[in-house]
Amino acid sequence: MSDAIVITAGLIFVFLGLFLLPQFLTRRAVPGVVRAFRAHKATSPESARTAEELGLTLRPFVQRIFRPRDYKPIALNALMAASVVRATADEKLYLDEARLASTPLARR
Numbered sequence: 001m002s003d004a005i006v007i008t009a010g011l012i013f014v015f016l017g018l019f020l021l022p023q024f025l026t027r028r029a030v031p032g033v034v035r036a037f038r039a040h041k042a043t044s045p046e047s048a049r050t051a052e053e054l055g056l057t058l059r060p061f062v063q064r065i066f067r068p069r070d071y072k073p074i075a076l077n078a079l080m081a082a083s084v085v086r087a088t089a090d091e092k093l094y095l096d097e098a099r100l101a102s103t104p105l106a107r108r
Contacts, residue, residue, distance in 0.1 A: 022071075026078060029071035030105055033079060036072075037095035048092035051076065079105075 036056060042049040051057050056076045059067070076093075079085040084100050085093050 022074075025069075025071045026074050029075035030079065033072050033075045033085075034095065034100070034105070037085070037093075042092075042094045043097055044094055045086075045088050048088045048094040050092055054093065 033056060036054045037043060037049075040049050040054055041047050042054065051073075056072050058064070058073050059070060064070075076085060080087070080093075082099075082103065084096055084103060084105065086096050086099075087093055
C-alpha cells in the first residue's frame with residue numbers, strides 16, 4: 001500500500017515539474033517583458049524596437065548551459081499571441097497599452 005502512495009506522489013511531482021512549473025515561470029516573466037518595453041519607450045509603432053534591442057532574445061547556447069532558463073522570450077511570444085505586443089511591418093515590436101489595460105495582466 002505504501003509503495004502505491006509513493007509512486008502516486010512521485011507522479012504528481014513529475015506532473016507539476018513538467019507542466020505547471022513552466023507556466024508559472026512564464027507568467028512570472030510577463031511583468032519583466034512589460035517593463036522592458038516601457039523602459040525603452042516602445043509603446044507605439046513609431047517608437048517600436050527589435051527584440052534584440054529590448055534584450056528579449058534567447059541567449060547563446062554556451063550562456064544557456066550555465067544559467068537558469070530565461071522565460072522572457074517565451075513570455076514575449078505569449079504576449080504577441082494575446083495581441084498585447086504587436087509587430088510593425090519591419091518586424092519591430094511595441095507594447096499596446098490599451099490592449100494591456102483590457103487584460104488581467106494590467107493588474108500585475
